[in-house]
Amino acid sequence: MRLGILGNEGSWYVHDLTRAADSRGHQAVRIDFPKFVATVGCDRPHVVADDIDLPRFDAIIVRTMPPGTLEQVVFRMDALAQLSTDAYILNSPKAIECAVDKYLTTCNLANVGLPVPATITCEDAEAAMMAFEWLGGDVVVKPIFGSEGRGICRVSDPDLAFRTFRTLARLGAVLYLQRYIDHPGFDVRVVVLDGAILGGMIRRNGTDFRTNVARQGSIEPHVPTSLECEWALQAARSVGATFAGVDILYDREGTGWVIEVNAVPGWRAFGRATGIDVAAKVIQFLESQSTRSI
Structure with a gap:
């Protein structure tokens, strides 16, 4: 097999996957999201990166989703969807799109009956203060997109809550609050x-x-x-x-x-x-x- 690994340069995970692929006689190539070039109606592969013809891969493993603007992230997901017509993508673009969004993930978990902490999501600081009270005055504030615990904080003081929510709202962030467990x-x-x-x-x-x-x-x-x-x-x-x-x-x-x-x-x-x-x-x-x- 020929495998593409969407991962950061120097990534331990890229190295580990390359090791495992090599040991079983497969070729693994690291590729970058920002290097994607997509074509439509051209006599060329519909997505290439660093002169690599991505559709020739048997499978692509997604190991990162670099920060970017909304346009950049949407384009990357669209390009992955196009690649999925020619290669197996792990995980699928739809799965990644859902799982990176904490609000959407929590909705899906609750919709299938799994136990999730009480959660309120909004964009307005005043609405967040009401949510803070509804959730018992002790909440965990999380970024919608994020991993490894980065950007997560616990807030249990009303004055600090107001300052936190107002600052995040002014930055254009979505306010995702969960009752502290x-x-x-x-x-x-x-x-x-x-x-x-x-x-x-x-x-x-x-x-x-x-x-x-x-x-x-x-x-x-x-x-x-x-x-x-x-x-x-x-x-x-x-x-x-x-x-x-x-x-x-x-x-x-x-x-x-x-x-x-x-x-x-x-x-x-x-x-x-x-x-x-x-x-x-x-x-x-x-x-x-x-x-x-x-």
Whole structure:
């Protein structure tokens, strides 16, 4: 197979996927979103990058979605959709588009009956203050687009809440508020691939309500319970993701909540915790897709 990896230069994940592809006799090439050149009605491939004919790839793995303007991001998703007519995309453009949007993801999770924290989303600071009160005066404010806990803050003081909401509104941000879930300092990450559970890990942080490893959280292996497996598979399906990391948080009473679905899941920490070679699993899955398409 010839694989394209949409990833940043120097990315550990690009290197790991290239290693796994090479070990199984496949060629992997890193490509950049900003280098996309799309054509319509021309005697050329409909999307090229750095003189690479992207449609000649058997599969493309999306490992990043670089920051950009609305126009740039929409164009990238449209170009991916065009590429999907010639190559298998992991994950699909629709899945990535849904999962990177926290509001849309939360809606989809709730619509299939999964437990999610009470959430209110708006654009106006005054409306956000009313939401703050409705949610009990203790909320987590998250950017609609973001990962690894970046830009997330907990607000429980009304004056600080007003200043926070007003500042974000003036910056043109969407105000996404979730009721704070008082938890014992850990969450569960379950990784899903092709409708099956790869494994799970626990992330702990005793000094930060964010348990992300990027926030100095510790990790340990975890065998997901049957309910966690059910939730993770249902969550991945709800956003259309074939490959996903699903985060489950428990409150102090033991009630579980599905917090997030990541359609570009990292596995560096997961691999250390579980010993699972995720890159190899991904390449083997793509081999099965190539076989099915013949």
